Amino acid sequence: MDEIEISHEKTLQMMFMFIRITKKFSELEKFSMDIGDDERLYPSELHILDAIGNNYGNNVTDISKKFQITKGAVSQVVNKLFEKGYLKKERKNDYSNEITLSPSEKGWKAFKLLDEMHKKMEDEFFKHLGSVESEKVDNFMEIMTRIEEFIDTFLRQKQ
Numbered sequence: 001m002d003e004i005e006i007s008h009e010k011t012l013q014m015m016f017m018f019i020r021i022t023k024k025f026s027e028l029e030k031f032s033m034d035i036g037d038d039e040r041l042y043p044s045e046l047h048i049l050d051a052i053g054n055n056y057g058n059n060v061t062d063i064s065k066k067f068q069i070t071k072g073a074v075s076q077v078v079n080k081l082f083e084k085g086y087l088k089k090e091r092k093n094d095y096s097n098e099i100t101l102s103p104s105e106k107g108w109k110a111f112k113l114l115d116e117m118h119k120k121m122e123d124e125f126f127k128h129l130g131s132v133e134s135e136k137v138d139n140f141m142e143i144m145t146r147i148e149e150f151i152d153t154f155l156r157q158k159q
Helices: 008-028 043-053 060-067 071-083 105-129 134-158
Strands: 087-091 099-103
Touching: 043 060, 043 071, 043 099, 043 105, 060 071, 060 099, 071 087, 099 105
Parallel strands: none
Antiparallel strands: 087 099
16 A cells, blocks of 8 residues: 655644544443433443343453453443343352353343444434445545554553
């Protein structure tokens, strides 16, 4: 792939746009979702419930790897979901420390509501994008991958 020349001004515009979008996503993470019965779940709880319901992980270790967050952070959210009755915990066997997680009946109900919300958001997102050409989407994905790789290099340097 040929190297491209990007002006300093364009680079700054991209960085500021990325920062704005990141802040907006952070704001979205503060909103809770009404799941009925006068109960609300926060995005961190919804993400964990979604991961377990979609079989992306059924224990704290797998989920922490999936989201690239600490096992302690996952454990806190898992415990909240368990206390609220959305998750079941089962010891894998009598001699294991590993706990297998699965949605309870209440958890499956919330998962289905979340799944419906995701589908609605996806539909609205695709309508909002309109008829963006597939090649442009591929280019966007490549740029986002490069941005993530770039940020990862700085994170590795901080460790």
